[in-house]
Amino acid sequence: MFGRLMTRLRECSHSWSAYRRYTSVTAEDVTAFRAIVGPNGVQTDGLDAYNTDWLKTHTGHSELVLRPKSTEEVSSVMSYMNERGLKCVIQSGNTSLVAGSVPIDNEIVLLMGRMNAIESLDTASGILVTQSGSVLQTLEEYVNERGFIMPYDLGAKGSCLIGGNLATNAGGLRFIRYGSLHGSVLGVEVVLPDGQVLDLMSQMRKDNTGYDLKQLFIGSEGTLGVITKVSILCPLKLKHQTVALLSLKSYDHLLKIYDKIRRQLSEYLTSFEMMDALSLEAVVKNLEQSHPLGSHNEFYAMIELSANDKDHMESRLSQVIEELMSEQLISDGTYANDDNHNRFLKLKSYRERIAEGLLRDGYSYKYDISLPLNVFYEIVEVMRERLKDTDCLKVVGYGHIGDCNLHLNITSKAFDKRIKTTIEPFLYEYVAKHKGSISAEHGLGLMKNSYLKYSKPVEAIALMKQIKKLFDPKNTLNPNKVLPND
Numbered sequence: 092m093f094g095r096l097m098t099r100l101r102e103c104s105h106s107w108s109a110y111r112r113y114t115s116v117t118a119e120d121v122t123a124f125r126a127i128v129g130p131n132g133v134q135t136d137g138l139d140a141y142n143t144d145w146l147k148t149h150t151g152h153s154e155l156v157l158r159p160k161s162t163e164e165v166s167s168v169m170s171y172m173n174e175r176g177l178k179c180v181i182q183s184g185n186t187s188l189v190a191g192s193v194p195i196d197n198e199i200v201l202l203m204g205r206m207n208a209i210e211s212l213d214t215a216s217g218i219l220v221t222q223s224g225s226v227l228q229t230l231e232e233y234v235n236e237r238g239f240i241m242p243y244d245l246g247a248k249g250s251c252l253i254g255g256n257l258a259t260n261a262g263g264l265r266f267i268r269y270g271s272l273h274g275s276v277l278g279v280e281v282v283l284p285d286g287q288v289l290d291l292m293s294q295m296r297k298d299n300t301g302y303d304l305k306q307l308f309i310g311s312e313g314t315l316g317v318i319t320k321v322s323i324l325c326p327l328k329l330k331h332q333t334v335a336l337l338s339l340k341s342y343d344h345l346l347k348i349y350d351k352i353r354r355q356l357s358e359y360l361t362s363f364e365m366m367d368a369l370s371l372e373a374v375v376k377n378l379e380q381s382h383p384l385g386s387h388n389e390f391y392a393m394i395e396l397s398a399n400d401k402d403h404m405e406s407r408l409s410q411v412i413e414e415l416m417s418e419q420l421i422s423d424g425t426y427a428n429d430d431n432h433n434r435f436l437k438l439k440s441y442r443e444r445i446a447e448g449l450l451r452d453g454y455s456y457k458y459d460i461s462l463p464l465n466v467f468y469e470i471v472e473v474m475r476e477r478l479k480d481t482d483c484l485k486v487v488g489y490g491h492i493g494d495c496n497l498h499l500n501i502t503s504k505a506f507d508k509r510i511k512t513t514i515e516p517f518l519y520e521y522v523a524k525h526k527g528s529i530s531a532e533h534g535l536g537l538m539k540n541s542y543l544k545y546s547k548p549v550e551a552i553a554l555m556k557q558i559k560k561l562f563d564p565k566n567t568l569n570p571n572k573v574l575p576n577d
């Protein structure tokens with residue numbers, strides 16, 4: 092299986108420009124694809140949704156969408172495209188926030204949603220094996236019914252697919268408790284750009300045999316191969332969940348609360364999220380929701396706790412909240428537990444729907460950075476000052492404070508180049524100065540690839556380019572994404 096890969100390793104020194112001769116899809120190609128994926132697996136009309144990203148910032152010109160049902164079909168499609176020099180972009184739920192999942196030009200769109208068979212859940216170990224086109228929410232419900240949860244949770248869970256989650260190394264709301272997909276994914280099956288199937292479907296938690304190749308595909312954003320199958324370790328579902336929303340006056344108070352809750356409720360804590368007043372306002376006003384507390388404040392913390400012993404968890408939570416009140420660290424709060432499931436989901440939605448609310452302003456400039464907590468919110472204030480003479484509508488900060496991951500978002504009625512050049516590259520220089528990351532969870536895709544140098548040294552970028560050439564020597568898979576073009 093690795094014979095062809097070895098040959099490529101030797102070819103890596105060849106100039107990439109020699110491979111930039113792409114071809115366009117012909118009627119014969121469409122006939123050949125119909126023979127592989129069947130007539131229902133080929134679409135040539137009504138492709139607008141597949142050519143447009145979630146943020147509606149980029150539009151591609153693909154004229155062909157393919158919907159394979161099996162690894163064998165993906166393999167045949169990839170092999171055919173490779174031979175012909177046809178470009179391709181893999182698309183799962185198309186919720187990418189960096190335009191990673193849409194064509195730039197006329198790439199064929201490989202749509203993964205029909206590969207949605209759940210193969211097994213081992214209820215002794217919690218290991219789930221599924222095709223990569225399963226919707227995250229469907230998987231969550233499937234494992235919940237059998238006493239487990241998925242190790243991650245995102246606001247996009249109703250649309251995103253597990254293959255897309257792995258390809259972006261999605262973080263989300265449970266990261267603080269269950270960590271990264273680099274830890275919970277045990278195995279993947281991948282189809283390489285030339286059609287080879289790479290079976291790395293381990294179901295073992297411990298395996299130190301050679302380089303851990305599956306890690307290369309986690310976070311590869313569709314540039315190295317097509318993830319077709321996944322095995323993932325699911326934690327046990329604790330019987331009770333409680334979510335609390337607390338309002339407070341300052342970022343300094345937020346840090347004190349975070350410290351106290353982490354120390355006193357650590358055995359229960361599954362998420363610790365923050366949002367500022369304008370982030371909550373984007374949900375309340377733009378999505379026409381009632382204010383969850385009635386009284387406005389500068390900052391909000393949303394914490395989620397899980398336990399089997401509900402009484403103990405809730406009495407510990409009340410105790411901590413009383414202390415926070417008496418120390419005047421919080422001004423107001425509310426909570427819901429999943430005995431009242433609708434109220435519980437509604438309260439969580441004030442955090443989960445911020446991205447959707449902000450987009451209603453018209454245009455969102457989205458930044459997804461890691462910063463040390465001592466300077467975490469400072470950049471929002473710096474940016475407000477820098478942008479005060481522009482036509483921007485909001486400068487907001489929210490995110491996964493427990494993971495040092497800030498979502499700095501700026502909105503305006505429509506795209507405005509002056510706003511963008513006031514933000515970039517200043518923001519990336521600020522992040523680099525504080526040794527943060529320019530992308531903590533959404534990846535680089537098309538929107539951030541040229542800024543990779545602010546987070547990685549030149550030597551690392553050069554190695555990444557060699558890895559891309561090794562796996563995709565013709566540069567046909569999601570070309571011009573992730574890695575800088577220079």
Ligand code: FAD
Nearest residue numbers: 183184185186187191252254255256258261262263313318
């Ligand atoms: P797509 O958007 O279709 O694809 C994403 C990238 O992966 C593309 O580059 C694509 O080519 C590649 N790809 C897709 N499928 C495969 C495959 N099978 N094999 C190889 N490559 C593939 N992200 C977070 O990390 N945390 C969050 O909390 C979070 N919340 C979000 C909330 C909302 C409302 C939205 C819209 C997005 C959010 N995101 C979040 C970003 C996004 O949802 C995630 O990155 C998600 O994992 C993408 O999954 P998808 O199925 O939509 O993939």
Ligand code: MLT
Nearest residue numbers: 246443445446459490498
């Ligand atoms: C979130 O945490 O809500 C997501 O990453 C989406 C976003 O950045 O808006």
Ligand code: ZN
Nearest residue numbers: 263491498532
């Ligand atoms: Zn996020």
